Amino acid sequence: MHQGSIENEVDEAVFRKVTGRFATGVAVVTTLAGGVDHAMTVNSFASVSLDPLLVLVCVEKIARFHDAVLDAGVWGVSILGRDGEEASRAFAKRGRTLEGQLDLWSHRRGRLGLALFDAAIATLECRTTAVHDGGDHSVIIGGVVSADTPRDLPPLIYYEGRYRHLRALDD
Template identity: 55%
Template sequence: MIPPDPAEFRRVAGRFTTGITIVTTVVEGVPHAMTMSAFTTVSLDPLLVLFCAEKKARFHDTVLGRETWAVSILGEHSEAASSWFATRGRPLEGQLDGWATHPGAVTGAPVFDEAIGALECRTHAVHDGGDHSIVVGEVLAVSLPSEGGPLLYDRGAYRALKPE
């Protein structure tokens, strides 16, 4: 059997509409962030979530080196933030300048003010996932920073839910 072509796999998998998050942490007082579409809930008892971080991304080693981190679930008006924090090679210093954030009450990791939901987490487990690491986090705190519909990603483009 011939394995699927990676480009074709990406096209097919891209038809699975996802929400968009930004995962953040702080290292020696410097905030770090990265857009993540590979995020999901895992368990209610205990409360667990996961995200998948590409191993070659500099954020990978940064977040794996920290015990705590936060997830900001992006709203429909957050395309600019999603795009910026998905940009490879953006400057580390000041990367959150110009973005309204506040420190999470439990972890101190930045939470985006425009997020429609936020979770503060402690790393519970890390699993190998090929060219990604699967980072499972225990949820320590939840919040609803703002209201609105979710920012979605489908077939390589941002989308929003249509109002009824």
């Protein structure tokens, strides 16, 4: 298979509409670089492998979080429940002040010293095992070091450019 450049034959607006039809969960990814907490909202997170346990996250190369997470080599994932929209919006804002950005959000330090949100419905901590070029993003693969499901709520969903909520299974 030839891996050359890909010509854009699809209009970007159409592409965004098509990919927006894929419902995703929402997570806040954290890292600790130079003693400073960094955090970013993502919906490009996925499991990759069960043997070994691997997950991936895609990070835009121009994001401040990009260099921090690559330098740190470790990252945490807090998967948000239906009550996590405010946190998601907060950590999606570009250019926010780093100092004290986690002060409003109850969190604990995981095994690797990373911030994991108390309000998360699931958490992971990972060590970076590979980084792949993904156009304007880097695809960061991480080996899972810890995993937990601290709360039992339906997930926060992002679909067609809007936050959505699933009803609890017993609703």
